Amino acid sequence: MGHIELRDLQDDDLDAVFEMLRDPGAVAMAAFTRADTTNRDSFDEWIAARRRAPEVSLHVVTERGGFAGIAGAFTVDGDREVTCWIARNAWGRGVGTEALRLLLSREPTRPLFARVAAHNTAAIAVLGKNGFTELSRGDAYAPGLGRDVEEVVYALLPVLE
Numbered sequence: 001m002g003h004i005e006l007r008d009l010q011d012d013d014l015d016a017v018f019e020m021l022r023d024p025g026a027v028a029m030a031a032f033t034r035a036d037t038t039n040r041d042s043f044d045e046w047i048a049a050r051r052r053a054p055e056v057s058l059h060v061v062t063e064r065g066g067f068a069g070i071a072g073a074f075t076v077d078g079d080r081e082v083t084c085w086i087a088r089n090a091w092g093r094g095v096g097t098e099a100l101r102l103l104l105s106r107e108p109t110r111p112l113f114a115r116v117a118a119h120n121t122a123a124i125a126v127l128g129k130n131g132f133t134e135l136s137r138g139d140a141y142a143p144g145l146g147r148d149v150e151e152v153v154y155a156l157l158p159v160l161e
């Protein structure tokens with residue numbers, strides 16, 4: 001899988017990231033997104049805040065050098081969480097699985113956490129293939145769908161010596 005890489009996010013990537021994050025089918029999968037993914041001004045503010053935040057690490061996923069998605073890590077209440085979003089034209093070829101594997105090698109904190117909608121079978125498969133196991137589940141408001149959705153918390157635990 002050497003043709004999939006992570007690199008720093010650049011200004012030139014923002015149009016592709018905006019288009020990817022407003023894909024209605026992908027928003028329905030992810031569910032826990034911003035409420036209005038179609039507004040460019042709010043996207044620009046949202047991503048600028050993340051690029052400024054020292055505890056956020058945000059990478060572009062490339063497939064054979066071309067834009068294929070984003071992968072990142074951030075801290076919430078002291079817990080380190082990871083997330084990944086792959087552009088629809090790159091789905092189903094292992095890009096998400098490999099992007100998360102690359103992200104995990106850059107994020108040494110364990111446990112690492114991830115939150116996904118219970119209906120997001122593909123994201124759950126990507127987490128499982130990278131060693132995450134289910135920790136808990138419960139309903140939470142999902143802005144992308146405008147209603148409560150079952151959310152599952154996954155954890156990548158420390159390897160026991």
Ligand SMILES: CC(C)(COP(=O)(O)OP(=O)(O)OC[C@H]1O[C@@H](n2cnc3c(N)ncnc32)[C@H](O)[C@@H]1OP(=O)(O)O)[C@@H](O)C(=O)NCCC(=O)NCCS
Binds near residue numbers: 085092121122
């Ligand atoms: C979830 C996502 C990251 C998966 O990326 P991907 O590159 O398509 O995933 P992979 O190709 O690595 O596939 C991983 C596994 O998921 C399975 N899978 C892929 N798409 C699937 C789908 N639509 N439904 C069910 N399973 C699916 C694959 O079969 C594979 O399992 P296998 O190797 O055992 O067959 C991608 O669909 C995505 O970004 N979706 C929109 C945003 C999102 O939901 N992000 C994650 C939560 S924030």
